[in-house]
Amino acid sequence: GQTNEKEQGDGAKKLTVGVTMLSMQNEFIVKVSDEIDKKAQELGVELITVDAERSALKQIEQVESFIAQKVDVIIMNPCEVEASSPAVTKALAAKIPIINVNSATSAKPTAFVGSDDVESGRIAMKFIAEKLGGKGNVFMMHGFMGQAAQIQREQGAREILKQYPNLKLVAHQTGEWDRAKSMSLMENWIQSYGKDINAVFAQNDEMGMGAVNALTAAGMKDKVIVVSIDAIPDALQAVKKGTLDATVFQNAEQQGAKAIETAVKIAKGQAYEKEVLIPFQLVTKENVGTFMK
Amino acid sequence: MTSDYILQVNGLTKSFSGVKALDNVQLNVRKGEVHALMGENGAGKSTFMKILIGLLTPDAGEIIFEGNELKTGDVNDVLKKGISMIHQEMLIVPELTVAQNIFLGRESTSWLPSWLDDRSIDRQSEALLQQMGVAIHARTKMKHLSVAEMQMVEIAKAISNNAKVIIMDEPTSAISDKEVATLFNIIKDLKSKGVAIIYISHKMDEIYQIADTITVLRDGKYIGTKSASELDSKALITMMVGREMDDLFPTSSAVEGEEVLSVQHLSSKGKFNDINFEVHAGEVLGIAGLMGAGRTEIARAIFGLDSYDSGSVFIKGKKTSIKSPHEAIAHGIGYVSEDRKGLGFIPGLSVKENITLASLPNHAKGWFIQPKSENTVASQMINDLKIKTTNAEQKVRYLSGGNQQKVVIGKVLQASPELIILDEPTRGIDIGAKFEIYKLIHQLTAKGIAVVMISSELPEILGMSDRILVLSKGKQTALLSKEEATQETIMKFAMQH
Amino acid sequence: MNKYVTQFKGIGQYGIFMAFVVVCLLLSFTTSKFLTVSNWTIIITQVSINALLAFGVTFVIITGGIDLSLGSIMAVTGVAAASLAHPDTYPVIVPLVIGLLAGVAMGALNGLVITKSKVPPFIVTLGMMTIGRGLALILSKGRPVSNLSDSFNFIGGGNVAGIPFPIIVLIISFIVCSVVLKKTILGRYIYAVGGNEQAAKASGIRVNKVKMAVYTICGGLAALAGILLTSRITTGQPNAGVGFELDAIAAAIIGGTSTSGGTGTMTGTLIGALLIGVISNGLDLLNVTSYYQQVVMGAIIIGAVVLDSWNQKTT
Amino acid sequence: MNKYVTQFKGIGQYGIFMAFVVVCLLLSFTTSKFLTVSNWTIIITQVSINALLAFGVTFVIITGGIDLSLGSIMAVTGVAAASLAHPDTYPVIVPLVIGLLAGVAMGALNGLVITKSKVPPFIVTLGMMTIGRGLALILSKGRPVSNLSDSFNFIGGGNVAGIPFPIIVLIISFIVCSVVLKKTILGRYIYAVGGNEQAAKASGIRVNKVKMAVYTICGGLAALAGILLTSRITTGQPNAGVGFELDAIAAAIIGGTSTSGGTGTMTGTLIGALLIGVISNGLDLLNVTSYYQQVVMGAIIIGAVVLDSWNQKTT
Ligand SMILES: Nc1ncnc2c1ncn2[C@@H]1O[C@H](COP(=O)(O)OP(=O)(O)OP(=O)(O)O)[C@@H](O)[C@H]1O
Ligand SMILES: Nc1ncnc2c1ncn2[C@@H]1O[C@H](COP(=O)(O)OP(=O)(O)OP(=O)(O)O)[C@@H](O)[C@H]1O
Ligand SMILES: [Mg+2]
Ligand SMILES: [Mg+2]
Numbered sequence A: 001g002q003t004n005e006k007e008q009g010d011g012a013k014k015l016t017v018g019v020t021m022l023s024m025q026n027e028f029i030v031k032v033s034d035e036i037d038k039k040a041q042e043l044g045v046e047l048i049t050v051d052a053e054r055s056a057l058k059q060i061e062q063v064e065s066f067i068a069q070k071v072d073v074i075i076m077n078p079c080e081v082e083a084s085s086p087a088v089t090k091a092l093a094a095k096i097p098i099i100n101v102n103s104a105t106s107a108k109p110t111a112f113v114g115s116d117d118v119e120s121g122r123i124a125m126k127f128i129a130e131k132l133g134g135k136g137n138v139f140m141m142h143g144f145m146g147q148a149a150q151i152q153r154e155q156g157a158r159e160i161l162k163q164y165p166n167l168k169l170v171a172h173q174t175g176e177w178d179r180a181k182s183m184s185l186m187e188n189w190i191q192s193y194g195k196d197i198n199a200v201f202a203q204n205d206e207m208g209m210g211a212v213n214a215l216t217a218a219g220m221k222d223k224v225i226v227v228s229i230d231a232i233p234d235a236l237q238a239v240k241k242g243t244l245d246a247t248v249f250q251n252a253e254q255q256g257a258k259a260i261e262t263a264v265k266i267a268k269g270q271a272y273e274k275e276v277l278i279p280f281q282l283v284t285k286e287n288v289g290t291f292m293k
Numbered sequence B: 001m002t003s004d005y006i007l008q009v010n011g012l013t014k015s016f017s018g019v020k021a022l023d024n025v026q027l028n029v030r031k032g033e034v035h036a037l038m039g040e041n042g043a044g045k046s047t048f049m050k051i052l053i054g055l056l057t058p059d060a061g062e063i064i065f066e067g068n069e070l071k072t073g074d075v076n077d078v079l080k081k082g083i084s085m086i087h088q089e090m091l092i093v094p095e096l097t098v099a100q101n102i103f104l105g106r107e108s109t110s111w112l113p114s115w116l117d118d119r120s121i122d123r124q125s126e127a128l129l130q131q132m133g134v135a136i137h138a139r140t141k142m143k144h145l146s147v148a149e150m151q152m153v154e155i156a157k158a159i160s161n162n163a164k165v166i167i168m169d170e171p172t173s174a175i176s177d178k179e180v181a182t183l184f185n186i187i188k189d190l191k192s193k194g195v196a197i198i199y200i201s202h203k204m205d206e207i208y209q210i211a212d213t214i215t216v217l218r219d220g221k222y223i224g225t226k227s228a229s230e231l232d233s234k235a236l237i238t239m240m241v242g243r244e245m246d247d248l249f250p251t252s253s254a255v256e257g258e259e260v261l262s263v264q265h266l267s268s269k270g271k272f273n274d275i276n277f278e279v280h281a282g283e284v285l286g287i288a289g290l291m292g293a294g295r296t297e298i299a300r301a302i303f304g305l306d307s308y309d310s311g312s313v314f315i316k317g318k319k320t321s322i323k324s325p326h327e328a329i330a331h332g333i334g335y336v337s338e339d340r341k342g343l344g345f346i347p348g349l350s351v352k353e354n355i356t357l358a359s360l361p362n363h364a365k366g367w368f369i370q371p372k373s374e375n376t377v378a379s380q381m382i383n384d385l386k387i388k389t390t391n392a393e394q395k396v397r398y399l400s401g402g403n404q405q406k407v408v409i410g411k412v413l414q415a416s417p418e419l420i421i422l423d424e425p426t427r428g429i430d431i432g433a434k435f436e437i438y439k440l441i442h443q444l445t446a447k448g449i450a451v452v453m454i455s456s457e458l459p460e461i462l463g464m465s466d467r468i469l470v471l472s473k474g475k476q477t478a479l480l481s482k483e484e485a486t487q488e489t490i491m492k493f494a495m496q497h
Numbered sequence C, D: 001m002n003k004y005v006t007q008f009k010g011i012g013q014y015g016i017f018m019a020f021v022v023v024c025l026l027l028s029f030t031t032s033k034f035l036t037v038s039n040w041t042i043i044i045t046q047v048s049i050n051a052l053l054a055f056g057v058t059f060v061i062i063t064g065g066i067d068l069s070l071g072s073i074m075a076v077t078g079v080a081a082a083s084l085a086h087p088d089t090y091p092v093i094v095p096l097v098i099g100l101l102a103g104v105a106m107g108a109l110n111g112l113v114i115t116k117s118k119v120p121p122f123i124v125t126l127g128m129m130t131i132g133r134g135l136a137l138i139l140s141k142g143r144p145v146s147n148l149s150d151s152f153n154f155i156g157g158g159n160v161a162g163i164p165f166p167i168i169v170l171i172i173s174f175i176v177c178s179v180v181l182k183k184t185i186l187g188r189y190i191y192a193v194g195g196n197e198q199a200a201k202a203s204g205i206r207v208n209k210v211k212m213a214v215y216t217i218c219g220g221l222a223a224l225a226g227i228l229l230t231s232r233i234t235t236g237q238p239n240a241g242v243g244f245e246l247d248a249i250a251a252a253i254i255g256g257t258s259t260s261g262g263t264g265t266m267t268g269t270l271i272g273a274l275l276i277g278v279i280s281n282g283l284d285l286l287n288v289t290s291y292y293q294q295v296v297m298g299a300i301i302i303g304a305v306v307l308d309s310w311n312q313k314t315t
Helices: A027-043 A056-068 A085-093 A117-131 A148-163 A179-196 A205-217 A233-241 A252-267 B045-053 B075-081 B098-102 B118-132 B147-159 B177-192 B204-210 B233-241 B295-302 B325-330 B340-344 B351-355 B357-363 B371-384 B401-414 B431-446 B458-464 B487-495 C002-013 C015-030 C037-062 C070-083 C093-117 C121-140 C150-157 C165-183 C185-195 C197-202 C207-232 C244-254 C266-285 C290-314 D002-012 D015-030 D037-062 D070-083 D093-117 D121-140 D150-157 D165-183 D185-195 D197-202 D207-232 D244-254 D266-285 D290-314
Strands: A016-021 A046-051 A073-076 A098-102 A111-114 A136-142 A167-174 A199-202 A225-230 A246-249 A275-277 A281-283 B005-016 B019-030 B034-038 B060-065 B083-086 B165-169 B196-200 B213-218 B221-227 B259-268 B272-280 B284-289 B310-315 B318-320 B333-336 B419-423 B450-454 B467-472 B475-481
Touching: A016 A027, A016 A056, A016 A252, A027 A046, A027 A098, A027 A252, A046 D290, A056 A073, A056 A085, A056 D037, A056 D207, A056 D266, A073 A085, A073 A252, A085 A098, A098 A252, A111 A252, A117 A148, A117 A199, A117 A225, A117 A246, A117 A281, A136 A148, A136 A179, A136 A205, A148 A167, A167 A179, A167 C290, A179 A205, A179 C037, A179 C207, A179 C266, A199 A205, A205 A225, A205 A233, A233 A246, B005 B045, B019 B034, B019 B045, B019 B196, B019 B213, B034 B045, B034 B204, B034 B233, B045 B075, B045 B083, B045 B165, B045 B196, B075 B083, B083 B147, B098 B118, B098 B147, B118 B147, B147 B165, B147 B177, B177 B196, B177 B204, B196 B204, B204 B233, B213 B233, B221 B233, B233 B431, B259 B295, B259 B450, B272 B295, B272 B450, B272 B467, B272 B475, B284 B295, B284 B458, B284 B487, B295 B419, B295 B450, B325 B333, B333 B401, B340 B401, B340 C197, B351 B357, B351 B371, B351 B401, B351 C185, B357 B371, B357 B401, B357 C185, B371 B401, B401 B419, B401 B431, B431 B450, B431 B458, B450 B458, B458 B487, B467 B487, B475 B487, C015 C266, C015 C290, C037 C070, C037 C165, C037 C185, C037 C207, C037 C244, C037 C266, C070 C093, C070 C121, C070 C207, C070 C244, C093 C121, C093 C207, C093 D290, C121 D244, C121 D290, C150 C165, C150 C207, C165 C185, C165 C207, C165 C266, C185 C197, C185 C207, C197 C207, C244 C266, C244 C290, C244 D121, C266 C290, C290 D093, C290 D121, D015 D266, D015 D290, D037 D070, D037 D165, D037 D185, D037 D207, D037 D244, D037 D266, D070 D093, D070 D121, D070 D207, D070 D244, D093 D121, D093 D207, D150 D165, D150 D207, D165 D185, D165 D207, D165 D266, D185 D197, D185 D207, D197 D207, D244 D266, D244 D290, D266 D290
Parallel strands: A016 A046, A016 A073, A073 A098, A098 A111, A111 A275, A136 A167, A136 A199, A199 A225, A225 A246, B019 B221, B034 B196, B034 B213, B083 B165, B165 B196, B284 B450, B284 B467, B333 B419, B419 B450
Antiparallel strands: A246 A281, B005 B019, B005 B060, B213 B221, B259 B272, B259 B310, B310 B318, B467 B475
């Protein structure tokens, strides 16, 4: 409460919130960011939004810059669990509250709004396990190796695989979150494993769509289950059409809205929740309608 | 008897992709002698010398220096043992200064073992250049020098090494008589100190001025070694060419026609000032001058490579404002540059491709090149100019220096110009080929082509020109007729200011 | 004898071909799935995009330049084409032409800045890489553009007489590019400019025009690649093609094009692109774990070029 | 007259400095937050990593080479150092030395392959880029290495007398690199090799040794940058430094180093790195939306170099 809007009273001076997002080239992140924008306008908050372009270093630098600009609250969509942590520490040391949105850092922020990525991996793999009756050959497409989302989604998937000894992880490779790369990877797998492929878990929808494309072209789609994460519009369309078997919905709107709401509460010294967990939801053909607008 | 020789080479052999450039060659050099190495273009002289200095490794043969076998292929070692070389194709680092080039590889250091002491090399270079009588500043970047100045720096570099054997591969190809005289004084001085010089040149008069012994190569083979005093020039040429040769300057049959080029009050600040001359069809206009007189700059301005400040250029009576070589060629001007490596040829393209480069649309239907037409003119040029190459597809990079020059001339001829500017056209060209080029110039003039010939070789200027323009420090000092011109008058005007 | 030497050089030039054959042989022995028609159809389809980019950049590198903006040009093209390719809007020719024009325009802009300003191509095209990426994001508002018409999706996904359409595009482009480089005046001038720019100028070649041409062609081929990619993945992705320029440049250099200009062939580039594609396919077939895949990939590429350079030394 | 020419060139060389000043002035007028001590401390700290890489690659580019493996060397170094930098294990010198050695070794390997095999540096270092990335992932098992000791974290995050430690490292490295390039025999040979390799050889310079040296130094500086980065983000990231090489090369070229070799200065490179840093900082301060930021960033960089080249033409 040492910020200077105190004297002018509520609303006289606009709150300034610094927002650093993981990557504005990612559709899901863009959605979160858009929602923050929209809500901020409603609440009359001034935003400085920057794109960390997937670089934790850049993100730290942006937070440093926010500190130098004396923003009131920082919202960070962390690039990395560990590597983005210094940003949290620095902000707290400068007595500026910081909220992590979407994913976590190892350093504890003022508040967290988001979902647990490990859970999404569990949900996806669980769906496969159940569809295959706990038996079959599974293939996994990783995101960019070493990134937080990749590590956590893999971890969740492997937890479930352990519970089903007859579910075999035959091959796993990186598709670098990319549709074209994963399409080529799937084509190569089809060459190598052909009819032995029972299910594919792609760590995001882009790669899931790539796998679907390749399988469709090879005339194998109806024999292989494909599941991915994020529920981007394309994926929802595909689920509706039945080409993608399932995706995992992460609620971008809620994450964005809750993040900025929490930020305003903190800045105004009101009570706030330290951890706002927004659950993942499995999207299948049955319930896809409720996710589409 | 062997102790007499500082350098002995036996059985040296070298081939490039199956083609023998040197075949069992030998050479014996005494202390304190000037040993001329003679041969036509492509005879293998430079290859031989590059092996000596360690830039190339031989396939077979031994090199004995001061009684010990010399390790081949290690330049550093050879330089340290006391052999240095002036290279035919200038090996300079353009971005470094004159002093830094002279002392490259032998830098002075100060308090720390690898801490440069550039002041010391500047001082030494300055002294050295002054002693040689050339006005070049030690701290100028090499790239700002003219070709002639670069050659003087190369000479300075080679002699500053305190070497026992100095190889000079065409050291005078880019400099004028005044600098040649300087060089010869230096050579005499070195000789008296017991330094042996291996001297390569295509200029006969030079050989007889300074050489003690002459070794001749032909087609990569050793022909013989004779004392200079017992070998007259006719016999030497016969050894080199393998047949007898006629008179050096053929007679012209051209008749002067109408004016082709007229230059009026042409000036470019710091380069040349108020230049006036005209050239007629069928005429050879020689341009003489000392190094740095501005001859090349005038040619570049006319050809559209540089801009000029004032004055005008008329082609066939029509005023033109040529701004690029493309326009110059379209106006019927051809230019053979003195800087063949920089402006002359494309090293990675073949002989054929270089020859047709300036006239490609003539060998094409629409966008498509017609290989037949290209091949025909290429083989014709190779024959006419006697270009020594394995075939028309050989990359020009792999030709000897003189043959590269012929390719460049061939290219310019192919563009069928009405005016040809030849800047040092016989630089590095052997005596037989020189005759061919002189003949060619007369063929051109007989066809009614106008020729401007810039040359630092006075015999050539005198022998070929119908009129002679003399420049000194960017100013025109005389326009002599054939009858007025003698070596002495030209030199007088060239040094006037 | 002379003829013999030239012929030898002719093969030596494609020394990388021997390395390519060695890699293929190794893969045939280690996995039976490698040497099948269906696998090769897939390899060549996958290679087609990189090969198109590599053809374009080969022209540029032969003149002594470089183009880092290929990936971004692909993205702009893809997004632009995709936004005009929704079903029941325009005929398929519209997105194609507009997409190609976008690429050609960006390439021409590269060429214009390079020739007018004398700024090094590396900086100009790096700038264009950033600008293009921004444009693609602005055009698409950061979201993939999907729901494309079937006729548009045919370009990257369809077959003609059993041959995937991208392969047909690849073959035609290869022939056209080879002919331009080897048989036309422009091709000769491209070599001359890269071999010795000053001498080319003194031979009356309008160097700037040649440079404009290569960057424009390169932009056009990148656009074609962008359209193929968009159609293949049935979406216009604003972040498509990131890093593709490096692969394309690598293919050209592996194939014998020298970054110092003046040398290079389309055949070499094609083999370079195939080599990269085959290694990547082979490692997937062999199921090499992804971390090791990168190590092996890098090592094989270096190894292949080392093999090539030894090969050239001995001939 | 000659003297006059040489002196003039001396200023022209730093023409990019004028462009840099122009950009700074523009930013000072548009945002009051730009010209503050705290903002400049941030800018220079941010620039330090790119500048270190750029210094290294400047040596390489002056010899006529290129190094694309910088980012991967950073990652390997970072992961290696981090795994030895947990609290209460080894003294902080151990991760430092091992990290540096890793980078030096990778750089030396680059140099060795380039000099022994005559494979173009582009391919060798591109291969090393892939290999290094794989190694970093293998070493770290694909997971960030965290929980580092305070003394290790001081390197990237600490202050000495109010000055962030990375700035101190930057200043020292700048001085050392400048001195090596301008005042030592090695520096002279680096220019000579890049200016005319044949001439250097003919002067008895052991060209291969010089090349070995520059790639090794470059690897060492990349290692230093990797350690700074790791310490700054308090984690060894196997995917750190992706794409950093392009920024480093850009800084060097913006600063006047020519990719054809033979020219370049550390001062120029430093200004190049600062220019990139200032633009990126300024655009964030001005809150330019991220898509437009890229467009503006690319345009300004090209613009600055155009300004520079005009400047040089008029002198
Ligand atoms: N690297 C190379 N590759 C192939 N052939 C070469 C190479 N270098 C030289 N040659 C050939 O070797 C022969 C000898 O060339 P060299 O340069 O030694 O001749 P030269 O006697 O110095 O001629 P000039 O008087 O013209 O300088 C020539 O036919 C030339 O084409
Ligand atoms: N790029 C340059 N920068 C600075 N000075 C130059 C440059 N090029 C040439 N000069 C100077 O201009 C003068 C004229 O050079 P030019 O080449 O025209 O002489 P020249 O009469 O052709 O003599 P030669 O051909 O024998 O050298 C020389 O003194 C040279 O030092
Ligand atoms: Mg020679
Ligand atoms: Mg001249």
